[in-house]
Amino acid sequence: MSKTILKMKDITKDFPGVRSLDNVSFSAVSGEVLALVGENGAGKSTLMKILSGAWPHNSFSGEILIKDTLHSFTSTKDAEQAGVAIIYQELNLIPELSIAENIFLDREFTTIAGKINWNKVYSETKILLKELHLDYLDPEEKVKELSIGKQQMVEIAKALSLNAHILVLDEPTSALTETETEDLFKIIKKLKTHNVCMIYISHKIDEIKKIADKIMVLRDGKLIGKTVKASSITTNKIISKMVGRDIKEMFPRHKIKRGGKTLEVKNLSIDHPVLKGKKRVKNVSFKAYKGEILGIAGLMGSGRSELACGIFGALDGDTTGKVFLNGKKIKIDSPQAAIENGIALLTEDRKTLGLIMGQSIIHNTTISSLETVSGRWIIDKLKENDIASTLIKKLKIKTSRLDDPIDSLSGGNQQKVVIGKWLNTNPDIFIMDEPTRGIDVGAKVEIYKLMHTLLKNGVTVIMISSDLQEIMEISDRILVMHEGRIVADLSKKQATAKKIMHYATGMEKTK
């Protein structure tokens, strides 16, 4: 018994200089997962922000019908009342508040006297977290202490707590590990039996094949063809509909010979910032070479990002151990020192750590490499403009104007800006933490090719990735981390998905 619950009709939305949605009409059915796919900047998030009331009804043209009644939302609260919940692509939690406070923000349970019933807030939160297999999280823990993946899970819990009829998930898994993704899928399946209609945005096509009932494709703000059954279309067909051409090789190879040793880390340990005596990285030693992509695999919380931050001098906590660059011992106590030594770190969380929201695209691209566009003091703005626009072209960033705020870019295009910002520093060692997060399939290939160009120029690339397939296909060598230790060093030939998971979950502790 399937019933159409949502209809969006003739939706058109303009931004200064771009039409981001052009006459989009579709409908969605209760108890089904409708996948929405398309390139970066195709208009997916914009369409969903219209549905969720984030863009009020007078900022676009077209109609939203829920259960055959016309709705004009002026705010997200209106949409929530109509049964629409959304998990945004960019995290929106308040870092200083606890998990429970974030989930029940603005609608805490109150007693008759108007006092907040905290016991209820915490117990409800516990139940929600349990459903998501997150029992180990403490509802009173502050959100800022959580990794980005866990924050994403909290966002999901928050959306679930609304008991919506229509649930939008905008790239929910881009920061999740395989197991967390599996947990999420279990919940999606359960919601289906409760007749919830879900709209699911993702750049991971295999995931979509697994979970979606129907698929629709957006390109340049227009729907391409009709909504189709997920089982009736091949992955290749989806991709060619998305990008308008075929992609021959999803994971291009390179033929660059491995060169000499560049970065060597010896016995690096990093203390936990809050818990005394606990370590987040334990006695880690490894070597990286010129002309090689060194992958670092592991579960969320295994210490990969902390290791990267430690090498980059970004952590306040105590760091012990030695770092050698081209055989010379170096001391890196700040990101500034790291950059001066030719090390770049692309952080995993673009919104809070990578970009300066509210400021222009051009300023964001040059902020870590101002030396290249200035003399001792003065910035050569025209040169800066030149460098930024070259980069925009090179990375195919979809934007109309360079001095627009970075917020006006789609998520994937923002990610490309972060990559560009670090390319501008001309690093010798480029550490990338989840570099392709939120980037569409076509652009991913471009980024892999870009890595190869870097290798050719003698750069050492270190890539942290939670995408198992990506890390296996792209890396020349893979380190696997588990609970702060490196537990395996696998060559490309040795690495299989099974083996990596085996080490990553700590089944085997020997190196």
Place this chain on the structure above:
Amino acid sequence: MKRFLKNNATLIALFALIIIMAILSQLKLGTYTVFLQSANLSNIILQVIEIGIMAVGMTMVILIAGIDLSVGSIMALSAVVSALLLKAGFGVVLTLLFTLSGVGILLGLWNGFWISKYKIPPFIITLGMMTIARGLAHFISNKTAIGVSNKTFNAIGGNYIGRGLSITILVLAFFAIIYLILNENKQKKKYKIDTNRYNTIGKIAALTAGISVAFYIFLGHEGIPISVVIFVTIILSGIFLLHHTKFGRRLYAIGGNEEAARLSGINIFKSKMIVFTIMTTLAALAGIISASRLGSASPNFGSLFELDAIAAVVIGGTSLTGGIGTIKGSIIGTFIIGILNNGLSLLGVSTEYQWMIKGLIIIMAVWFDVVNKRKKI
């Protein structure tokens, strides 16, 4: 058009205020407009110099999401110190050097050190400094005003550069700016960036208007006051620093997202130290100008000036959460406050009303800022 209105909202507000004041003073004071006389306009400029100079520094402080409450007290301390030094027989140059470094730079380093090294909120540190400096000013001056009668020193705040020289400066400024505008367009062409002809014409028209007004104000009188030359120099250096140097760019980054700025390799400690030091040094300079113009230095100088400076910056569109703001805006804000003070006094509005009106205007400015920001997602 909408964009133009939004970008120039404070400037439009300033013009509206001038027109309202002119009309009101006309109605109230009869035959001809006192408010718009060159003597009065020149007076307004002299009255806002201290706050204006401090607003330049305050823009940088608020830009990095900081605040400095100590500047009014530091202004008083600097005035008193310079008066005492002169009295003790030090020369003008030594007095200036010692006051600017001993009061301005030193106290700024102190403020900056606690704020950037130990991450103590600037509100607290500068609140403390506000009372310390005020107490110190009272202590060393023995709670009384000290007369200053050194001709050279008094010239800083009291003298004018001659009319001939004034004309030359204004004319040179006119051509220099035209050259800069045209040169920029030429450079833009070289890099194939679009140049907008109306934009250029608009700029030149605004420039011509500005210079004409300056002619009217200063040449109707005795020429350009020396303190105005200092004021303008500081504004221009401030604008240059914020918009054309690496230092300025880094301040915007720090205010926008301090953590991302740090991870981009910006030395937060150094930047903050410099900003708070610039701020107090400018406050010390304001104190010197005050003492010199009034011919005496009182430990009560500059009381509540920190609030006027903050208000000017906020009215000018700088966001208290950091990352957004311009010196141009702050100067417009300074003049809005100055004209309110001057106009309301001319109209005979008593001080308690003046305070209330000023308060409302500040609230409106912030409200405007918040609403404007909420629209963007």
